[in-house]
Amino acid sequence: MDIDTSTLFAPIVINGHAVKNRLSVAPMTRVTATQDGRATETMTRYYERFARGGFGTVSTEGIYTDQAFAQGYIHQPGMTDEAQSNSWKPIVSGIKAHGAFAIAQMMHAGAISQGNRFRDGTVGPSAIQPKGKQMTFYHGKDRYVLPAAMTEEQIADAINGFAESAGRAIEIAGFDAVEIHGANGYLLDQFMTDYANIRTDEWGGATENRVRLTLETFKAVRARVGAKVPVGVRISQGKVNDFDHKWAGAERDAEIIFGSLAEAGADFIHVTEYEAWKPAFPSGGPSLMQLAKRYAPKAAVLANGSLHKVEQALAALDDGADIVTIGRGALANPDFPRRLSEHVALRDFDPTILGPIANVKETELAM
Numbered sequence: 001m002d003i004d005t006s007t008l009f010a011p012i013v014i015n016g017h018a019v020k021n022r023l024s025v026a027p028m029t030r031v032t033a034t035q036d037g038r039a040t041e042t043m044t045r046y047y048e049r050f051a052r053g054g055f056g057t058v059s060t061e062g063i064y065t066d067q068a069f070a071q072g073y074i075h076q077p078g079m080t081d082e083a084q085s086n087s088w089k090p091i092v093s094g095i096k097a098h099g100a101f102a103i104a105q106m107m108h109a110g111a112i113s114q115g116n117r118f119r120d121g122t123v124g125p126s127a128i129q130p131k132g133k134q135m136t137f138y139h140g141k142d143r144y145v146l147p148a149a150m151t152e153e154q155i156a157d158a159i160n161g162f163a164e165s166a167g168r169a170i171e172i173a174g175f176d177a178v179e180i181h182g183a184n185g186y187l188l189d190q191f192m193t194d195y196a197n198i199r200t201d202e203w204g205g206a207t208e209n210r211v212r213l214t215l216e217t218f219k220a221v222r223a224r225v226g227a228k229v230p231v232g233v234r235i236s237q238g239k240v241n242d243f244d245h246k247w248a249g250a251e252r253d254a255e256i257i258f259g260s261l262a263e264a265g266a267d268f269i270h271v272t273e274y275e276a277w278k279p280a281f282p283s284g285g286p287s288l289m290q291l292a293k294r295y296a297p298k299a300a301v302l303a304n305g306s307l308h309k310v311e312q313a314l315a316a317l318d319d320g321a322d323i324v325t326i327g328r329g330a331l332a333n334p335d336f337p338r339r340l341s342e343h344v345a346l347r348d349f350d351p352t353i354l355g356p357i358a359n360v361k362e363t364e365l366a367m
């Protein structure tokens with residue numbers, strides 16, 4: 001491998017915080033917490049390897065944000081009380097020990113929750129059967145249950161859960177930054193999605209209304225953690241239960257979504273597509289990362305989607321991305337950055353790591 005990868009190793013500053021390079025681990029749910037949502041010693045070892053391997057940023061998996069409807073998976077970690085928040089401390093220390101930047105991803109599963117020890121039913125924007133099937137590798141089976149449409153009070157509670165959990169992530173666990181999970185079919189994305197949200201109040205209808213919950217969540221998190229903590233939002237079109245979804249408003253929707261996040265003061269926007277460099281819409285034209293940069297020029301753009309292909313990762317930096325985030329490539333190569341800088345071949349991703357259940361395996365920790 002003799003391509004020049006130096007641009008991937010240039011530092012960047014996000015809201016006053018120095019990040020040592022452009023390579024980040026993407027958030028990945030691994031259902032390895034205790035049954036009551038505390039992070040485990042296995043998780044500490046799992047996350048530490050990415051930082052030791054040279055990633056400038058390590059993002060956690062989606063962490064549930066309240067003790068009502070947020071939890072999505074059995075053995076998913078939470079940030080909803082003192083014990084859960086304290087359990088993240090060794091993970092954050094392990095990440096920071098190697099000079100990496102630690103991001104906590106805050107997630108509310110909404111209508112596609114498939115395992116919640118606090119509630120039996122699920123909630124979402126509208127009482128509409130979610131597409132797709134539960135994920136077996138996260139202990140799911142069959143279809144998702146029919147959610148109840150959220151009341152105003154439940155919406156306020158969900159926003160508050162994000163804000164309080166973000167506060168605990170920063171103040172107790174010691175994370176450097178928080179990412180609000182607004183993507184991939186979870187609660188905030190359900191509100192954004194035309195067919196999942198048929199509300200006729202201020203939370204539904206036009207794109208400006210459908211993005212409101214993401215914006216209000218962002219504002220509440222910002223108010224809770226303060227101006228100096230980097231806060232970002234992850235955005236996608238595709239979903240875990242509907243891979244090929246596209247925004248009906250195409251670039252105009254991108255303008256509304258990214259533009260309003262920029263106006264609200266998002267420090268970073270994390271966009272994900274199956275292949276990050278492809279045109280965002282069937283008609284061709286710019287990719288989602290290009291659109292994020294176009295409409296949120298001051299936010300750092302984190303781009304995700306098959307960017308373990310190094311040529312594509314380098315091209316992404318020319319195409320509007322400030323940081324590339326790597327999922328499967330990082331599972332296969334927890335030392336991905338080190339391999340690049342030392343010209344060691346990358347390993348291919350082996351999907352059997354994630355089966356039959358997607359929990360962290362001892363064989364990975366030995367890599």
Ligand SMILES: Cc1cc2nc3c(=O)[nH]c(=O)nc-3n(C[C@H](O)[C@H](O)[C@H](O)COP(=O)(O)O)c2cc1C
Binds near residue numbers: 026028029
């Ligand atoms: C096992 C697994 C778990 C994931 N869990 C999350 C998650 O908790 N939050 C999230 O935003 N994305 C999650 N993703 C999506 C990844 O962040 C990423 O978007 C996806 O793997 C595509 O990037 P890649 O091509 O680099 O693998 C997960 C992906 C995998 C493979």
